[in-house]
Amino acid sequence: MAERSEEVKLLGMWASPFSRRVEIALTLKGVPYEFSEQDIANKSPLLLQSNPVHKKIPVLLHSGKPISESLVILEYIDDTWQNNPILPQDxxxxxxxxxxxxxxxxxxxxxxxxxxxxxxxxxxxxxxxxxxxxxxxxxxxxxxxxxxxxxxxxxxxxxxxxxxxxxxxxxxxxxxxxxxxxxxxxxxxxxxxxxxxxxxxxxxxxxxxxxxxxxxxxxxxxxxx
Ligand SMILES: N[C@@H](CCC(=O)N[C@@H](CS)C(=O)NCC(=O)O)C(=O)O
Known part of the structure; x- marks a missing residue:
C-alpha cells in the first residue's frame, strides 16, 4: 500500500483513455484517490485553473499541485509511489x-x-x-x-x-x-x-x-x- 497517498484527486472523464491510464497507475500502486468527473464541453474553473495550457483532462492534483498530460502524470506517479514500478529500472x-x-x-x-x-x-x-x-x-x-x-x-x-x-x-x-x-x-x-x-x-x-x-x-x- 502506498505511503504518500493523501490528497490525491484526479480530474478525469470516464470515457477518456487518457484519464483511464491514470486510474490504472494509481490503482496498481494502491493509491487512494478522489475522482472528479469533468464535463469537457463545459470546463470547470478548477480544470481551467489547473491546466491553463491545454485545458484538458486528465489532471492529477497531488496536495493541491496540478500535473497535466497523461504520460507526464504516469511518470510522476511512478516517481512518487515507488511500489509496483511502472517504468523499468534500467x-x-x-x-x-x-x-x-x-x-x-x-x-x-x-x-x-x-x-x-x-x-x-x-x-x-x-x-x-x-x-x-x-x-x-x-x-x-x-x-x-x-x-x-x-x-x-x-x-x-x-x-x-x-x-x-x-x-x-x-x-x-x-x-x-x-x-x-x-x-x-x-x-x-x-x-x-x-x-x-x-x-x-x-x-x-x-x-x-x-x-x-x-x-x-x-x-x-x-x-x-
Ligand atoms: N495529450 C493529452 C490528451 C488528453 C485529451 O485529449 N483529453 C481530452 C479528453 S479525451 C480533453 O480533455 N479534451 C478537451 C478539449 O480538447 O478541449 C494527455 O495525454 O493527457
Whole structure:
C-alpha cells in the first residue's frame, strides 16, 4: 500500500483513455484517490485553473499541485509511489518505454483519429496508415506477454488506448482496423490485459462506452457537414 497517498484527486472523464491510464497507475500502486468527473464541453474553473495550457483532462492534483498530460502524470506517479514500478529500472529500457509511449500518442492515436474523422478514400488511407503503425507494435509483442515484458508496464498502460479505445471504436466505425488475422499478437496481448484485475477494474464498461463513442462520432459527423 502506498505511503504518500493523501490528497490525491484526479480530474478525469470516464470515457477518456487518457484519464483511464491514470486510474490504472494509481490503482496498481494502491493509491487512494478522489475522482472528479469533468464535463469537457463545459470546463470547470478548477480544470481551467489547473491546466491553463491545454485545458484538458486528465489532471492529477497531488496536495493541491496540478500535473497535466497523461504520460507526464504516469511518470510522476511512478516517481512518487515507488511500489509496483511502472517504468523499468534500467536507463536504456526506460528510454525505450518512453519512446513507445510517445509513439502510441503521437503516431497511432493521431492517425487513428483520422479513421473516425474522415470518409471515403481518406478514411481508407487512414485505416492503412494506422495498420502500418500497428504492425510496429505487433512486432514489439512477439515473444512477450506484455509490452513491458512478463509484467504489465508503462507502454501497456499507454497502449490500453489501442486495446480499449481504438478496438472498440472500430465496431462503431464499421471497419476492422485491427483484424485478428493481421494482428494476432495484439489480440493475444489484449486477452492478457483482460486477465489483469487492475485492468478489468479500470476500463470503461463496454456497452456504455460503445454508446458514448457512437454519440461522439455522430457529433463529429454533424460538425463535418
Ligand atoms: N495529450 C493529452 C490528451 C488528453 C485529451 O485529449 N483529453 C481530452 C479528453 S479525451 C480533453 O480533455 N479534451 C478537451 C478539449 O480538447 O478541449 C494527455 O495525454 O493527457
Amino acid at each position: 536507463p536504456y529500457d526506460r528510454a525505450t518505454a518512453r519512446f513507445w509511449g510517445r509513439f502510441v500518442d503521437e503516431q497511432i492515436y493521431v492517425t487513428a483519429m483520422k479513421v473516425v474523422g474522415k470518409v471515403g478514400e481518406e478514411k481508407d488511407a487512414a485505416v492503412e496508415a494506422t495498420r502500418d503503425l500497428l504492425k510496429l507494435l505487433e512486432k514489439e509483442l512477439v515473444g512477450k506477454k506484455f509490452l513491458g515484458g512478463e509484467r504489465l508496464g508503462f507502454v501497456d498502460i499507454v497502449a490500453t488506448l489501442v486495446a480499449f479505445w481504438l478496438m472498440r471504436t472500430e465496431e462503431v466505425v464499421g471497419v476492422k482496423v485491427v483484424p485478428v488475422e493481421m494482428f494476432p499478437e495484439i489480440h493475444r496481448w489484449v486477452k492478457n490485459l483482460l486477465d489483469v484485475d487492475v485492468i478489468k477494474k479500470c476500463i470503461p464498461p463496454e456497452d456504455e462506452h460503445l454508446n458514448y463513442i457512437r454519440a461522439r462520432m455522430d457529433r463529429l459527423k454533424l460538425k463535418s457537414v
